[in-house]
Every structure is written in C-alpha cells, then in structure tokens.
Amino acid sequence: MHLFFRALVYVTRKIPTMSQSNGCTMSKERQESHKKMMMSPLAHSDTEVFSIIKKEKHKQIYGLELIASENFTSRAVLEAIGSCLTNKYSKGFPGQSYYYGGLEYNDELETLCQRRALETFGLDSQKWGVNVRPYSGSPANFAVYTAVVGPHGRIMGLDVPDGGHLSHGYMRNEKKISATSMFFETMPYKVNPETGYIDYDKLQENAQLFHPHLIIAGTTCYSRNLDYARLRQIADENGAYLMGDMAHIGGLVAAGVVPSPFEHCDLVTTTTHKSLRGCRGGLIFYRKGTRSVDSKGKETLYNLEFLINQAVFPGLQGGPHNNAIAGVAVALNQAMTPEFKAYQQQVLANCQALSSALIDLGYQIVTGGSDNHLILLDLRNKGTDGGQAEKVLQACAISCNKSNCLGAKSDSLPNGLRFGTPALTSRGLIEEDFKKVAEFIHRGIELNLEVQRSLDSKATLKEFLQALARGEKFQQQVAEIRAEVEAFAGQFPMPGLPEL
Template sequence: MSAQAIPVPNDFNKVLYAPLAEVDPEVAQIIEDETWRQFSGLELIASENLTSLATMEANGSILTNKYSEGLPGARYYGGNEHIDRLENLCRERALKAFDLDPKVWGVNVQPYSGSTANFATFTALLEPQDRIMGLGLPDGGHLTHGYYTAKKKISASSIYFQSFPYQVDPKTGYIDYERLATNANLFKPRMIICGGSAYPRDWDYAKLAATAKQHSALLMADIAHISGLVAAKVQNNPFEFCDVVTTTTHKTLRGPRAGMIFFRKDKDPEAEAKINAAVFPACQGGPHNNTIAGIATALRQVSSPEFKEYAAAVIKNSQALGAKLLSYGYKLQTEGSANHLVLWDLRPLGLTGSKIEKICDLAHITINKNAVAGDTSAMVPGGVRIGASALTSRSMGPADMEQVATFLHRAIEISQVLQKEAGSKLLKDFVAKATTGEGEGRKLIEQLAGDVQAFATRFPLPGVPDSSKIQRPAGH
C-alpha cells in the first residue's frame, strides 16, 4: 500500500502542532530566563538537583496525554498496555536501584511528591489520632513528620495524628537517641519516623529499630534527601531495619519531582494492598505517566557505576565546603557534614538566614534560610541550609567548593556592612539598603555577582547538550 500524504490540520487545530516559542513566547522567555539563571548562578539549595537531558525528555513526553487510574493490569481506563509496561519497568528499576529483593519489598511509584507519599503511608498504616514521633522541624526534621507549634497545627500529619517530636542534642547537633528512647517510653508511639530535611549526618537505624520494637511501633524512614546516597551505598541502609521507606525522586536521586513508597511484603501480607489503596484512590488521582517515565530513566542511571561515583563526590564536596567555612571561624551544626548538606548557624554573627538568603540571591547564589537547633521561631530562622548535589552535577570538585565557600564568606562580610549602613536590624531596612541604597554594601554585591557569574559559567549545565549556546537574555 502506497504512503498517502497526511492532511494539513484544520485552522482551529494548528496551534496543536506549533512550537512553544511561536504559541506562547511569554512562557518560552521565562524558560530561557530560568535556564540562564541556573547556568549563570550557583545552586546550593539542598533539596534541589539538576537532572539529565534524557530524564527531561521522558518527563516532557507524549505520555502526559494518558489517564491510568489504578495499577498495571487493573486500570479504570482502556488503552494502558504501554503505560502498564512503563510502570512495571519503573517498579523493577526502583527495587534494583536499592538492591532490594522483590519477594521481600514492593514499591509504589505513583505519588506526586514526597509529601503525598508520606501522607499516603500514614493513611495506609495508621488510624486517625495514632501517635507518631518524628524529628522536630527546628532540629532538622520535615513538616510532614508531625510538625506543629504552640499556636497551630501546621501539617496534615499533626492535624490527623498525635505527634511528639524528638530532638538533636543542643551541644552536638546530633540526634539524641537516648532522649528519644526515654520519650518513647512515655509517649508509646504507633510509628517512629526517621529522616529529615536539614540534618547533616547519617542515621543510626539500628537504634531506632530497637526503640520501635520495644513499643511494637512501625519504623518509617523518609530518605527524600539522601536516597541517591543510600542507593549508592555511601550512607547507612534503612531497608535493613525499617518497615516502610519513602523518598522523593529528585534531590540526590537526580530524577524528576515526584515520590515513591517502598514497603515490606514479608512482615505484613496486607501492606501492598494498604499502600496501593492509600495512594489511589485515598490520597490522589491518576498517576502522572510522563513523570513515571522520567523516574524510570533516572533510576536506570542510578544503577550505573558512574552514579555511585557521583554520590561519593557529593559527600566529598559537602565536606570540602563545610571545612572551608569552618576555616573562616563559622559555626556549623555538627561541625561539618557526612552527607550532601551543611547547616550553617548564623546567630553568632548577629545575622538571620533571611538576610543571607536575600544577599546571596542578589549575587546569583541560591540558598535557603533554615531553622537551626534552639531557634524559637521558624519565621525568623537563625541559619541557612547549603547542599552540594547540584554543583556536583555540574562537575565541580572539592577545590571548586572551596571557592564557593569563599563567595559565601564574602556574602557574610557584605551583609555585615549592609546591616551597619541600614542602622537597623529589620529585614525591610536591610533589603532596601541592599537593593536601592547608596553605599559600599551595594557596590560589593555587584562585584560579588560578577565574580560568581564568571565562575559559574565555566561549568556545563546538565540537560543542555551545549551549554556554550546558552545566551544571556536581554535585560540580565
């Protein structure tokens, strides 16, 4: 049969075939601007990374068109034979990436994020008002682990469950496992959660498992921040001790933004059905198949020898950054790092995380303000959190991280100048002086910004085949 020409689309459908730059130049420009920002700056937010071109291609694929509520082989829509293949492949790769026996462990790859993965896990394994214990937010924990204040229940986990946070030792910054065990004796939790968003050390899962066992409590690990390091076997293995493990798929795993839930099938024969039903239909709708494709592609990369080298390099870079900051006399929680991040305590300098975050933004360095142990208000955090994952993805090494630390040191010096020039410790006065004021501080910011851009643009940007072709947008 001879090939026939495909007819030209109707006028009202032509928009479906045109490229983004033609259909929506405003969004196309925003993407260009963001590409330049990532290329010309230093990404130091610990919860972010720079994923691969292949992962972005999968995540931006035609798979976004398909609805697939349910699970492989049991969908509520037809036409899912290829989506079933995709999700099964992603599940296989997830288990392989963490070296898990499929007879012992199962995984759900549908959660939209780490937060939804966590709440689906609580929904599956707990009853309303059951008791949970997670690391407190000011001590490096995560909102979804039961965080609340004296005035308000902040997260859904604190609204629907009774939460009692555990803490780090205020002198060392390390998890206080003895105090945790003592409080568990009083609180009698149904679940203990290990994992955090700003804890610069590894976890002693054996101690946590022993405490959980005393109270017949479930042990859940949220390894969202360190999952790539766990998969590469450069951090302790939570799967040896935990009943359930949740994670995001970006951060150190370097995939698209989503979540996964791993569950033991050998201890609880109903675990798989409980988790799957909690994800859908209890907590969310149809899975995002394009994102699952991106996860699958990223997980294939995670299983490679090169990724293991990358994960080891992340820790070396984090330690080099921390060591250089310590050499300037700064205070770091736990005096350094054993994973991908450092937590910098700015309180001895009379500065807040909000001010340093703002100055670094003006200098093309992206960090985030963060509470440190002993803070009384999460709204006025006393520190910043700094991660090495993204810059390691840009092929930076320990010597480069020392240069990054020098830039951060200059940002501190500039902030101290600006605070004096503002004549006030109020954030609004500080920001006004930094952005519109006349004085030495503003000039120093401009100098630092130029030096940072010159340094950052020496390194390739993942996901872009030829970074030399990235153009500075007009007005930047």
C-alpha cells in the same frame, strides 16, 4: 416573541452547517490554524512563558545552586517527562481491571519502573514491594500514614526546627501547622541543643509515654547519618512501624555511600528529584513476608502491599502521572551505573570541602561537619541571621536557604543557612571549586554584616533590604561579587535540554 425568532434565525445563519464546512464543523481555515497551534513550538506559541523559562535557565547556568533539595536532572529524564505519556490517563494497577482501556504500555512502563526501583536499592522482590505512583515525597508520606496509622493515630518524627520535615508533623504554640499534625496525633523528637545530634535517649523515653504507631527515621536539614538500629529498637519496644524517609539521601543510598534504611525499616519513602537526580515524583517501599514471630512460633505477616496501594489509589490520588513514572524509571536506570556512584562519592567529597573551607574562614557548622550532602551554617557567632544572609547571597547569584539551627527563637528569625552540594556536583564542580564557592559565600556574608552595621540594631528585614537596594556602595559590591560568581559558574556545563 417575534424578535426572539428573528434573533434565532440570525444566530443560526452564522453557525456553519456540516455541508457548508465540507462535512466538518470546523472550517478548513480553522483546521489549519488549529493544526498550526498544536504543532507550534513554545517559543512561538507562548512568548511570555518561554521568556520566563529562558530567564530561569540563565539564572541556573550563571548562578551557584546550593539548595540541598535541588538538583539538575539529565536530558533523558526531561525527554521522558515531556513525552506523549503526558497524554495518557490511567487508574487501577498493572494486572488489574482498569477504568479505562488502552493501557498496555502504561502497564509495561509501571512494571519496569517498579523493577528498577527494587534493583537500584538491591532489594529482593520476595521481601520488598514498591509503589511508584506518589506525586512527590509528602504525598508518599501521607499515604503511609493513611495506610498504617489511621485517623488520630500517633506519629513521632524529628521536629522541624531540629531538621525534620513538615510532612513528619509540626505544631507551633499549640497551632497545628502541618496537615500531618491536623489529621494525626504527633509528638516530635529533638536534637541535643549542645551537640546538634539527635537525642535518641530522650526519644526512647518519650516513646514509652506516647506509644506511637509509627516512628519516622528521616530528616531535611540534618547533616549526620541516622542510627537506624537504635530507631528500630525503639520502634520494637512500642510495637510501632519504622518508616525511613530518605528523600534527601536517596541517591546516596542507591550508590551505597551512606547507611541504608532498608536493613531496619518496615517502610521507606523517598522523593526522586533530589540526590536521586530524577524528575518530581515519589516512591513507597514496603516489606513483604513475616513481620514478627511470637514465643509460640506463630508468625504475623505484613499486609502492607494492599494497604499502601489502597491508600495511594483510590484513597488519596487519582490517575498517576505516567510521564513522571517514565522519568523516574530513566533516573533509576542511571542510578545503577558506575558513573552515578562516582557522582555521589563526589557529592560527599564536595560537602566535606565546603564545610572545611567555611570553618577555615571562621564559620561554625552545626555538629562540626557532615556525613552526607548538606551542611547547616550557624550564623550566631557572626551576629546576623539567615533571613538577611539568604537575601544578600541571592542578590550575588548564590542560591541557598535560611534555616533554623540550635537555639533559634522563632521561625521568623532563622539563625542559620543550609547548603547542599548535589546540584553543583552534577555540573562538574570538584573540591577545589567548592573552596572558591566558600569564598563567594564569605564575601556575601561580609557584605551582609556591612549593611547591618549601617542600620539600627532593631531594623527589620524590610529596612535591611531597602538599605541594600538604595546604598550605592552596597549595590556596587553586589554587582562585583555577582559578576565574579556568574563568570565562575558559567564555565561549567548545564545538564538538560540545550534549547530550554
């Protein structure tokens, strides 16, 4: 006990009292040190993180970014998401009672973002509403399922190997991969294995057996426009909601250069960072007013506003990311400009140019071309797979992603590559530039085939990569292609903050 009190006295003497620290528990020296920490720029505050960011920025400037779901956002958007709005936490919705006070400017911001979202897509606020709070596209989709389908309700979406998204449901060999398939009952629809186009007749036939509560009109790796009218017909035959997921094509829809899902869908979701070119976020649009009228003239009204808002908060999310809502609002404002429409027209033109150039070089494009911002390259006629080709192109400073296409035997052996044009179009590339991009891709794939020929036909991806890394001749070719790619890419300006 005696030792305990001696220790207590010792510890107490080490803790400064209010009087010892001029009325504050933090000494003046500590206060100054803390102030310096809070005001120090990233380059000084955390050199490790700053170094990683600088390396990523260098890669983006001197590489060719062809991942269809990526883009380069504007300086204004980056400034908004890095603003003091990061500090504010809010719950509830504008005009309602909040859990926290001091949210008058959050109200103003969220209302502005909602108004701009409707204006961007030409929607009447009497007929449509929007929730701007989802953290990204997948949470937006899950909120819709929670709102209108419910546990174990039935959903039909395009199968992942056929170009659908994981958030639309996915099962493989009876194993439920996607959370959508874990919590809801999902049945995929497919593309025609010969043409690569969605088989709407088979979808209609299966829907009559499955009786879905919701049909999803959305894709992540499909290069053709969707037949929203046909999907609406199938949904009506089954009393189902039709949800459009325009995550990839949101910017194209905003510019009016591809068909809009709003004419036929009950709900529409989107991410905000892909072709819409904003920051990471999600939007859920929902219809208002009359849903249907029966033979006796009785109206059934939509109740989607309440259901969607409740699903987002408090159902699935806590406080919204107010800085992200600001970034989305800025991006939406930019999406209503003539410059943005011209940009989206160029995205389509560049995709056509890339597709045509690759076809001229002897490659097969699924469906023979594209109506939107992406193409799917079928590598089967080249005798290689997307996994190997992706790695070689990456080594050559070309970013794309492996993908399944028609006839893929497994997810581990993808037989194609997906390319998209939004990001490089944001940097100012036009059709002639994408012909040069096609040549770089071709040289990378030719190198891939050369490495492959040096190995046993049963070589694994690991063995392939080892051969690529250890072969002096192969490394020399990689270095040559990479140097040319970097010199080419470095000519084009990079949007964003120059200091990061």
